[in-house]
Amino acid sequence: MIQDVCFTDTLLEAAKEVFETMIFMDLQPCGEVDQPIEGEALMATITFSNSLEGCLAICAGKDCAEAIAVNMLGLESAGELSNEEVTDAIGEVANMVMGSVKSRLTDVYEDIQVSIPSVVQGREMASSLGDSSRRASVKINIEDEHVMEVSLLYREAHK
Amino acid sequence: MAKSLMIVDDSATMRKIVMRTVRMSGLDFERTEEAGNGAEAIEKLKESPVDIVLCDVNMPEMNGIDMVKKVRAEVPGCADTKIIMVSTESSQDLIDSILREGANGYITKPFTPERFQEKLSPFMN
Numbered sequence: 001m002i003q004d005v006c007f008t009d010t011l012l013e014a015a016k017e018v019f020e021t022m023i024f025m026d027l028q029p030c031g032e033v034d035q036p037i038e039g040e041a042l043m044a045t046i047t048f049s050n051s052l053e054g055c056l057a058i059c060a061g062k063d064c065a066e067a068i069a070v071n072m073l074g075l076e077s078a079g080e081l082s083n084e085e086v087t088d089a090i091g092e093v094a095n096m097v098m099g100s101v102k103s104r105l106t107d108v109y110e111d112i113q114v115s116i117p118s119v120v121q122g123r124e125m126a127s128s129l130g131d132s133s134r135r136a137s138v139k140i141n142i143e144d145e146h147v148m149e150v151s152l153l154y155r156e157a158h159k
Numbered sequence: 160m161a162k163s164l165m166i167v168d169d170s171a172t173m174r175k176i177v178m179r180t181v182r183m184s185g186l187d188f189e190r191t192e193e194a195g196n197g198a199e200a201i202e203k204l205k206e207s208p209v210d211i212v213l214c215d216v217n218m219p220e221m222n223g224i225d226m227v228k229k230v231r232a233e234v235p236g237c238a239d240t241k242i243i244m245v246s247t248e249s250s251q252d253l254i255d256s257i258l259r260e261g262a263n264g265y266i267t268k269p270f271t272p273e274r275f276q277e278k279l280s281p282f283m284n
Contacts, residue, residue, distance in 0.1 A: 021269040022176065072172065074179050088172035095170075096268050099247020103267070106250065114247070116169075116217055 007136030011150045014100035015140060022096060023071045027148075030141040037061050037149060042087065043125045044094035046117040048102070052109040054154035056101065057127040058094045064146035065090050091117040097150060129153035161189030162283060163209040167200040167226065168245070169218040177213055177245060183272035186279055197226030201234060208236040211282055213266075216246035216257070224257055231261035241282040245270065 012029055019025050043059045060068065066078040069089035075081065094117045102112050137151035164181065168174045174193050181188070192209060194200035198221040200212070212230075216223040223244055230237050243264040244257055254265045264278045 018269050021271055069172070073175055085172055088170050092170050092173050092176075095247055099249065099268055102247070103249040110250070114217070116219065 007134075007152050007154065008138055010101055010104050011097075011136055011138050011152055012140070014097045014104060015138070015150050017100050018093060018096045019142070023068060023093070025068070025071055025143050027140045027142045030139050030147065037064075037125075037147065040121065040123055041065075041125060042090045042119055042121050043127070044090045044117050044119045045127060046094045046098045047115040048098065048112050049115075049157070050109070050111040050113050051157055052105065052112055052154055053157045054129055054133060054152060055127060056094060056098045057151045057153070058090060058097065058148065059125060059151075060090060060148040061146065062086075062121075064142060064148055067142070067146055068093060068148075087119045087121070091119045094119075101152070127151060127153060129155070162187075162211060163190040163192070164188040165192040165194060165200060165203065165209045165212045166214075167194045167197065167212060167218070167223070168215040169195050170215075171195070173215070180270060180272050180275055181213075181279075184275040184279070185272075186276065186283060197221030197223060197229070200226055201229055204230060204234050204237050204240070208234070208240060210240060211279060212237075212240060212242045213245050214242060214262075216244055216248050216253075224260060227257065227260045227262050243278055 019027050037059050040062045041059055042065045043057055045055050045057045047055045065086050069081050069086045070078055072089045098114055133153045133155045135153050140148045166174045166177050194203055196218045214223045227242055241263040244262050245266045247268045249267045266274055266278050
């Protein structure tokens with residue numbers, strides 16, 4: 001069943017829906033998937049379980065995360081933002097992208113349960129789920145100015 | 160008649176986004192309240208009922224489904240309050256069960272001002 005779903009396309013479509021509807025920013029896929037986001041970055045993760053289990057992660061540089069938060073909150077500049085608002089905003093992006101991914105997978109995996117998102121800040125961050133998992137990842141160019149990575153670590157649960 | 164609104168979500172950012180989207184939808188509320196989880200919402204509703212509640216589903220401490228049950232069972236002042244759930248959860252089974260518990264509508268994230276207009280305007284008169 002797992003081969004029937006193109007998770008990379010699903011991630012991209014889900015991210016586009018969220019960014020166009022809620023954040024009012026244009027995004028396009030870009031290459032260099034294996035390169036980590038450089039400099040200080042925020043990573044929002046949200047886990048899911050049942051017939052498909054794993055973790056969705058969104059990694060964005062600090063500037064990118066601030067630009068997203070500014071647009072989400074309808075502010076003029078990043079100077080008006082608190083760190084908590086930036087963290088909260090990236091967590092909500094992960095939450096909404098995961099919700100959009102989940103709705104696209106319901107025909108194949110109808111019982112997916114999703115956790116509450118968590119956000120960490122650091123450098124050269126990567127997510128991992130052990131040897132038995134697969135990984136789909138897209139790097140996304142936002143407004144020709146920022147790069148964000150959306151990745152999905154997943155495996156079908158053992159029954 | 161002027162209406163009152165409460166937004167319940169554990170994310171302060173999402174509460175602001177919901178509020179902004181309500182404004183963009185053209186709906187006008189005389190009084191707006193916020194709460195960070197179901198328990199806080201119930202305390203506020205007991206003191207001061209509102210006409211419409213927009214409530215997240217997945218929240219720590221008390222989730223949206225438990226909040227709907229408690230409001231319907233324990234807050235008589237909110238007997239006519241319309242509760243609209245706002246969530247990324249989109250499974251029809253979940254939506255059906257939440258509506259059975261006493262919610263009056265469901266909006267999935269991501270949402271648009273038009274969606275708020277469509278779901279809330281029937282309760283504005």
